Amino acid sequence: MxxxxxxxxxxxxxxxxxxxxxxxxxxxxxxxxxxxxxxxxxxxxxxxxxxxxxxxxxxxxxxxxxxxxxxxxxxxxxxxxxxxxxxxxxxxxxxxxxxxxxxxxxxxxxxxxxxxxxxxxxxxxxxxxxxxxxxxxxxxxxxxxxxxxxxxxxxxxxxxxxxxIPDYSSPLTLRLVPCYQHDLFSPQDRRRFSSEEYRISQRIDRMGYRLEGPVITPEVGGIISEGIALGAVQVPRDGQPIVLLRDRQTIGGYPKIGCVSSLGCSQLAQRGPGAPIQFEFVTLESVQAERLLFNRFFAASQWHSSGEELVWP
Structure with a gap:
């Protein structure tokens, strides 16, 4: 090296x-x-x-x-x-x-x-x-x-x-499953969160991406600590969302409005400070189907004998 x-x-x-x-x-x-x-x-x-x-x-x-x-x-x-x-x-x-x-x-x-x-x-x-x-x-x-x-x-x-091949400079909309403490956020805050634009702040690393944009406020400021999944979107007291990524903590006590799909987390990790981000609420079933197809593709597809294209067995 x-x-x-x-x-x-x-x-x-x-x-x-x-x-x-x-x-x-x-x-x-x-x-x-x-x-x-x-x-x-x-x-x-x-x-x-x-x-x-x-x-x-x-x-x-x-x-x-x-x-x-x-x-x-x-x-x-x-x-x-x-x-x-x-x-x-x-x-x-x-x-x-x-x-x-x-x-x-x-x-x-x-x-x-x-x-x-x-x-x-x-x-x-x-x-x-x-x-x-x-x-x-x-x-x-x-x-x-x-x-x-x-x-x-x-x-x-x-x-x-x-x-x-993805374009990491293109606008990014993250698919979000409304889980965790979704019901602790008012209908107005949920609508604001999924319709307005956020920007990636300077405070980003492998643990999580802190965003800047419209403030959303849950009904409670803290909860009993619980397990944290990849993509969980926690909202601390300042009302600015944080998307938790691969090196996230194992448990946390901030309310979470939902969870970004794992494939969305991959795309987010390629964006830098100032990049625009939007959220779209989707069903768990649609995210699971997307992930199953993704897994199936990488597990089952094979390279053609020419080495130039992938084929399904």
Whole structure:
């Protein structure tokens, strides 16, 4: 590792079932881009990838490998030459890879055939810095770190079709299931929340995104602490919503107006301060159907023998 970047961490799909032990789930902030990084390589869906925040990353390969790059456009290059995003790239020992600066989105995912082979803790390689778990030492990569991986001789090239690639600069409407303490908010506040625009504030991280916009106020200022799901939208006393993401706390006592779909959370994690956000109340059944189709696609689709398109068995 030459330059580790602003905040580059190992992530997989997270520590499933660990919240009962008080451990944060973690996992890739943009699960959609993360899964494509593995799909392009025929990796297991839970193989570890590097999550690179906003670039400023440079490294040299210690062995031949097959890489994939997905997610934000951070000006990826190989030996100083621009390289395609949402693609695979055969590289050789001594090749230099680099992410420079964000052009569209915040987080890029760098996969390697076979996955990055850092130690597993509680059945996951995901880094949660607040708990000091995952990766090499429980934190982001540092200068001179060496990441283990299995050398590969594969040289196939794949480029994802444009229809699968999201535009992280487009307006974002988040699908929200009206659950938790939804009934503690007045009909006027619910209408305001789902019809007016919010903006992402400067206070964002993997734990949650604090928004700025119309104030909404629940009938009570606090509740007995309860378990927190991915996408829960809690409303503290200032009336400004917070969407809780992968590194959220395991329990919390602020009222919550609902829960953003997991796929919506992936899209939110690619937006930066100032980006406009709107909410749309939807049914639990519609969100479940969307997620089941998403899971089915990644689990069952296979690459055509040409390597240029996906087919369903």
């Amino acid at each position: 030459i330059t580790p970047g602003w905040f580059t961490i190992i992530q997989d799909r997270g520590r499933k079932g660990a919240q009962r032990a008080g451990l944060t789930e973690g996992g890739a902030a943009d699960e959609h881009a993360y899964l494509w990084a593995n799909k392009l390589l025929d990796n297991p869906m839970n193989a570890a990838c590097l999550e690179v925040l906003m670039g400023n990353f440079e490294a040299v390969l210690s062995a031949d490998a097959l890489l994939s790059v997905t997610g934000a456009d951070l000006e990826f290059s190989i030996n100083g030459q621009p390289a395609e995003n949402w693609s695979t790239h055969p590289v050789q020992a001594g090749d230099r890879i680099e992410f420079r600066r964000p052009l569209n989105g915040l987080r890029a995912y760098l996969g390697v055939a076979g996955g990055w082979l850092t130690p597993e803790l509680f059945s996951s390689r995901s880094v949660v810095t607040r708990e000091g778990l995952g990766g090499l030492d429980g934190g982001p990569l540092r200068e001179h770190d060496e990441l283990p991986f299995g050398p590969q001789q594969a040289t196939f090239r794949r480029q994802l079709a444009p229809r699968y």
